[in-house]
Amino acid sequence: MQRRDIMRMSLAFGAVLSVSAILSGPGLAEPLAKVGAAAPDFRATDMNGKSVALSDFKGKTVVLEWTNHECPFVRKHYNSGNMQALQKQAVGEGVVWLTLLSSDKGEQGFVTPEQARKLTAERNAAPSYKLFDTDGKIGQMYGAQVTPHMYVIDPSGKLAYIGAIDDKPSTRLDDVKTARNYVREALVAAKDGKVMDPPLTRAYGCTIKYAS
Amino acid sequence: MRKLPRIALFLLPCLLGLAGHPAEAAEPFRSKYSEAALVAERSAIAPGETVQLGLRLKHIAGWHSYWRNPGDSGLPTEIEWSLPEGWKAGDIQWPAPYRMPIEGLVNYGFKDEFVLPVAITAPADAKPGESITLNANATWLVCEKICVPEEAELSLTLPVAAASAPADPRYGRLFSAASLAQPKPSPWQATLGGDDAKLKLHVAATGLQADRLAEAYFFPYDGNALNHAALQPLSVGAEGLQLALKRGIDAGKPVAPLEGVLVLAEKLDGGLVARQAFELRATPGVVPTMAAASIGGIAPAMPGGDVDVIEAMLLALLGGLILNVMPCVFPVLFMKALAFARLGNAHRAEVRREGLAYTAGVLATFALLAGLLIVLRDGGAAIGWGYQLQHPVVVLLLAYLMALVGFNLMGLFELRGGGNIGAALAGRGGSTGAFFTGALAVVVATPCTAPFMGAALGFALTAPKPVALAVFLSLGLGLALPFLLFSLVPGLARYLPKPGGWMQSFRQFLAFPMFATAAWLIWVLAQQTGPDTMLAALLGVLALGFAVWGWGRFGEGRWRPVGIALAGIGVVAALLLLRVPLAGADDAAPSARDAASASTTSAGSMPGAKGSAIAWDRFDADGIAEARRQGRPVLVNMTAAWCITCLVNEGAALSSAGLAAQLQQRNVLPMKGDWTRRDPAITRYLNEFGRSGVPLYVLYPADPARAPVVLPQLLTEGLVIEALNKL
Numbered sequence: 001m002q003r004r005d006i007m008r009m010s011l012a013f014g015a016v017l018s019v020s021a022i023l024s025g026p027g028l029a030e031p032l033a034k035v036g037a038a039a040p041d042f043r044a045t046d047m048n049g050k051s052v053a054l055s056d057f058k059g060k061t062v063v064l065e066w067t068n069h070e071c072p073f074v075r076k077h078y079n080s081g082n083m084q085a086l087q088k089q090a091v092g093e094g095v096v097w098l099t100l101l102s103s104d105k106g107e108q109g110f111v112t113p114e115q116a117r118k119l120t121a122e123r124n125a126a127p128s129y130k131l132f133d134t135d136g137k138i139g140q141m142y143g144a145q146v147t148p149h150m151y152v153i154d155p156s157g158k159l160a161y162i163g164a165i166d167d168k169p170s171t172r173l174d175d176v177k178t179a180r181n182y183v184r185e186a187l188v189a190a191k192d193g194k195v196m197d198p199p200l201t202r203a204y205g206c207t208i209k210y211a212s
Numbered sequence: 213m214r215k216l217p218r219i220a221l222f223l224l225p226c227l228l229g230l231a232g233h234p235a236e237a238a239e240p241f242r243s244k245y246s247e248a249a250l251v252a253e254r255s256a257i258a259p260g261e262t263v264q265l266g267l268r269l270k271h272i273a274g275w276h277s278y279w280r281n282p283g284d285s286g287l288p289t290e291i292e293w294s295l296p297e298g299w300k301a302g303d304i305q306w307p308a309p310y311r312m313p314i315e316g317l318v319n320y321g322f323k324d325e326f327v328l329p330v331a332i333t334a335p336a337d338a339k340p341g342e343s344i345t346l347n348a349n350a351t352w353l354v355c356e357k358i359c360v361p362e363e364a365e366l367s368l369t370l371p372v373a374a375a376s377a378p379a380d381p382r383y384g385r386l387f388s389a390a391s392l393a394q395p396k397p398s399p400w401q402a403t404l405g406g407d408d409a410k411l412k413l414h415v416a417a418t419g420l421q422a423d424r425l426a427e428a429y430f431f432p433y434d435g436n437a438l439n440h441a442a443l444q445p446l447s448v449g450a451e452g453l454q455l456a457l458k459r460g461i462d463a464g465k466p467v468a469p470l471e472g473v474l475v476l477a478e479k480l481d482g483g484l485v486a487r488q489a490f491e492l493r494a495t496p497g498v499v500p501t502m503a504a505a506s507i508g509g510i511a512p513a514m515p516g517g518d519v520d521v522i523e524a525m526l527l528a529l530l531g532g533l534i535l536n537v538m539p540c541v542f543p544v545l546f547m548k549a550l551a552f553a554r555l556g557n558a559h560r561a562e563v564r565r566e567g568l569a570y571t572a573g574v575l576a577t578f579a580l581l582a583g584l585l586i587v588l589r590d591g592g593a594a595i596g597w598g599y600q601l602q603h604p605v606v607v608l609l610l611a612y613l614m615a616l617v618g619f620n621l622m623g624l625f626e627l628r629g630g631g632n633i634g635a636a637l638a639g640r641g642g643s644t645g646a647f648f649t650g651a652l653a654v655v656v657a658t659p660c661t662a663p664f665m666g667a668a669l670g671f672a673l674t675a676p677k678p679v680a681l682a683v684f685l686s687l688g689l690g691l692a693l694p695f696l697l698f699s700l701v702p703g704l705a706r707y708l709p710k711p712g713g714w715m716q717s718f719r720q721f722l723a724f725p726m727f728a729t730a731a732w733l734i735w736v737l738a739q740q741t742g743p744d745t746m747l748a749a750l751l752g753v754l755a756l757g758f759a760v761w762g763w764g765r766f767g768e769g770r771w772r773p774v775g776i777a778l779a780g781i782g783v784v785a786a787l788l789l790l791r792v793p794l795a796g797a798d799d800a801a802p803s804a805r806d807a808a809s810a811s812t813t814s815a816g817s818m819p820g821a822k823g824s825a826i827a828w829d830r831f832d833a834d835g836i837a838e839a840r841r842q843g844r845p846v847l848v849n850m851t852a853a854w855c856i857t858c859l860v861n862e863g864a865a866l867s868s869a870g871l872a873a874q875l876q877q878r879n880v881l882p883m884k885g886d887w888t889r890r891d892p893a894i895t896r897y898l899n900e901f902g903r904s905g906v907p908l909y910v911l912y913p914a915d916p917a918r919a920p921v922v923l924p925q926l927l928t929e930g931l932v933i934e935a936l937n938k939l
Contacts, residue, residue: 058572072361146285163461169287171353171361185709198834202435202461206359207285207315 031143035162035199039153042138044100044131047116052098052129061095061190063183064151065127066144068109069119071161071206072171074147076121079124082176083148083165086127090187097129102139107209109147110134125150136210146205152196161186218471219810244270245835250346250368253328253387256377257344257370260336266327266348266369276321277352279309281433281472283440284317289328289352291459296344298335305329307393308475308489309431314357318440320431327386329394340374379930387927395473396860398492399450402474402869406498408464411438411457413490414499415474419854419888422448426485427477428455436461437470448494451500470494476897478856480905480925486857501739504798512927525686532690541657541691543621543722544649549698566646567699573650577773578688581654582681604741604793608749612786615753616760617656618726621719622842624757625764653691741793749791755785825872831885839881840916845939847932850898850908855889857908857925865927874936914939 032040039062043053054062065083079081087097101107101116110118116130133139142151143162150151166179167199182201189196240249240262246269253264267289269277278286293301306328309320314585332346351363371377379387401416413430430445432438442458462468471493478486535541619625629695698704730753759782766775829851836846849866864872875882885894887906898908901922909923909932923935 070358072359169285202463204287205285206355207317207357209357210313210315 026175031141031157033142033151033162035159037159039151039159040141042141043083044133044138046129046131049115050129053100053129055081057096059159060094060096060185061088061090061155061156062098062153063187064095064142064144064148064153065097065099066102066139066149066208067099067208068101068103068147068209069111069123070108071147073205075172076173077126077148077165077176080173080176082181084123084125086165086181086183089184091126091128093187093191095187096129097127098140099125099130100133100138100144101130102133102136102144103209104134104211107205109209123188134211136208139208139210144208146203146207149203149208150183152183152190154190160190161196161199162203164203164205167201169204233847240268241362243360243362243367244272246277246352246362247365248350248352248362248364248378250348250366251380251383251386252332252370253329253383254377254381255371255380256373256378257332257334257338258373259334261376262331263370264329265332265346266329266383266387266402267327267366268305268327268383269350269352270325271323271354273324274390275354275356276312276323277354279320279431280304280306280844281320281431281435282353283312283319283321283435285314286319286321286355287353287361289329289350289696290329292349293482294347294349295332296346296783297680298337299346299926301334301348302331302333305331305390305394307390307474308395308487311429313357313433313441314439315507319355320440323524324351325386327383327390328754329387329390334372337348338372338694340372343369345369346371384930388930389410391928392926393489395489395491396863398474398490399859399863400492401448402492402494403497403499404470404494405497406467407458407461409459411467411470412499413455413457413470413494413784414452414908415454415494416452416484417856418450418452420448420453420856424451424856425476425477425853426479427487428453429457429475430457430472431471431475432472434462434471436858437468437472441576444680456500463780464871467496469496476856477592479908480857481905486858486860486926488653499588513854528683528686529690529693533693535657535687535691536694538755540922544617544653546718546722551694561641563699565643565656567696569643569646570653570698570699571689572694573652574654575650575685575688576647577651577654578684589815604745605790606736607733607737608745608752608790608793611730611737611749612734612752612756613656613727613732615756618723619757621723621726621759625767626758629763642651650692654688657691691937737793738924745793748789752786752789755782755789758782759786790908807857825869826866826882828882828884830892831883831897835881836912837916839911840914843879843912843914844879845874845936846883846910846912848897848908848910848912849882849884850906851884851889851892852886852906855887855906861907861909861927865929865932868929871929871932876934878936878939880936911935 005088039054041053041055043051046052069075069078088092090097100110101111103111113132116132120127120130131138138144144151145169148165150163150165151159154160161182163182165183166176166181168175168179182196182198186196240247248270249268251266251268253266257263269289271277274510278288280288282288289304291301295301306324307326312319312321312323315880334344338344345367346369347365347367348367349363351361353359398415399417403414405412405414417895424445425448430438437460439458439460442455444455446458447454468826472491474490474492476488476490478488480486483909536545557847595783732745734749734753737749761781762778762782763775766772766778768775779834831848836848839846849862851862874880885891885897887898889892898904898906900909901908907925909925909927910920911923921935925930
């Protein structure tokens, strides 16, 4: 009670003296990635030890998928086969699919390269690369908040879609059948050179367990 | 064979002696993280009656489930009913949620044990004596850092009774908590302004006192409307309160009406904080600019991070440092610094002494401020410091002071004589002068800091005295620090520019920020009162200018009497003009309060809410004894227009027709005292009960020998009726 009052008092000082920057938490930092803007470049190591950069895929459509295999929302899309089907269809069309792992060591969703390979095989997943972002820098840069958080980058390198995988925020497997799949739509739009509508939705899922 | 189940259904309860027994939940659902069951507020339901049922959830420590808008992640809890024919279930009546920061995101939800109420209506042809089993499938997501989806098939067997059944005592506490947390219709208009990125939510809650608010937060229904993680800085002014909101996914779209729940936590007596929730719909429109706002950054509500005393003191120190460059403080300090430079290294000891004296002056003034606060607090004056600083007369006096300092810097007059404030200002006068320069620095800093001082002092109201004092002294030390360094570290003075003719020009130049501050204060005054006061203020400054001109021109030599006369005329005129805002403060400012208090006094309801069925008598201490002599119990209700909790209690618990009937039936005399304008008789009455503020509810049994019962500050209808039953 008293401590909270002290904190409020401090915040009052902060607000008026415009030193809010000192007080604001990491969540308040503006991410670089914005719909319609160029997707910021990054480099990361994949589960097979290969170093991969976003700029390696110039001229191609790229999907970014943030994941955490223990998250119930991620499980909904893998246990139903929804995510794998999306991946296969996309990769078959020449899209580059990057799955990102931003869980910190010791947190839910953290895996070793070996576990990542095993999970990919077990679940019959088909991303182009599975990338480690253990320090969370890429995730923070893109403002990824939850798993699964989905991004579609068009061939010109601009972010065409950011948000949820579909419009049914739930953990029920059955919902994937009736949901409107935004990622699929964004990929079709990118292929046709059209603008995805909506280009931005609220992602649903588990909070990403970033390194603090 | 086909008939058997029906007969069994009919007979079984009788055979087992179940009829008339309270509602029975099947085994509750239990998992590692949660316990869930269906519960009913009453032990039975009558045909056609609507009874509150609820999903009772209990999560293990640190885990939570979600509100209808879960925030940045999570899922709302869902209940799917399968009811016998004719039975109806409403939607979940969501209690006001809590804000839960996690990993830089913010979720909205509930912790520990709570009930999500749902209204269940029995068909008119339900047969008394029957027992009905209600089934529901509930799904929720329970999270700490990680999340687990849970699902339970729940059922509740509810006897149908001929008449309304009494409340089930087992769940009274949970249902009453849910009812207190239920958003009430907002008694205030809400307007929404803003641009592509930001919104300003204006709630026309006039007459609120900033220092009674511990928290203000708006929970939007639509998850796309706002950035959930962004803080919602609060301003409170005469026009109402405003929250600065950051837009979410919908940023860039046209500003649309915003619906949601506004939570206002109000500080009550005894360290109690009442969390009041209002449902509102803000329509896009013109948001008024608030003239003199008390600003508070309201911290995250529920698990709140820890900032220790040292950290708070460091922040205060930083705040004090920044005060040095504020337009109202800088000129004064700069002149003093130049005086130091003039003294130079030859007078090191003197410079050091003055630096210390100045610091002492600043600290003493801050200690005085903190002391004043404590006196105010202990005196039970709920009128807050923020309000004092917003008083039109105080604003005008500050404008006068700014103008005077400006005139002095311009060279219109000089002040002489050792040891007074003027001497310090002119850069003479030794240690005593330096001490008062310190005091003056704090006073002239007021217009630049008043809003935040008000808020900070308001927060300090609940902080323990030593902590509040430490924080305020740190602020003072920050203000004094640059000057202190100059006086203590010999080398630093070398970096000051060399004294010379330019100093006169610069000194005159510095008058302009002071005049600008005066202009701003007069504008604030005009906003608070009206154009008449603005004219009075301008004439007052003119009169002061005349006074100091007369004094400066004729203050010495044989024309001295003329100088004194001219100065006298000017000063008297300026002081007489203070009467205009004073009168305005008495007429204009309370007019809004009167309107609000009139509505509480006469209608006894929240503005906009439906009128109370209770006919309140005006509070009269002698009337209590008189009524009891006549064998009547008395219910005393002490309220004020600016007390949110009072409004909520009167709009909900105290305005029900049921309670009105009970009071009439028992011949209870309801009495209401309005403390909006601090009636001394009510203050005395509050003190008798050890209270320094409203609300206060007291129930007197008719028997004068029996002691009165003080009811809780947060009322429900049931609570009052229960107290009446015990009479």
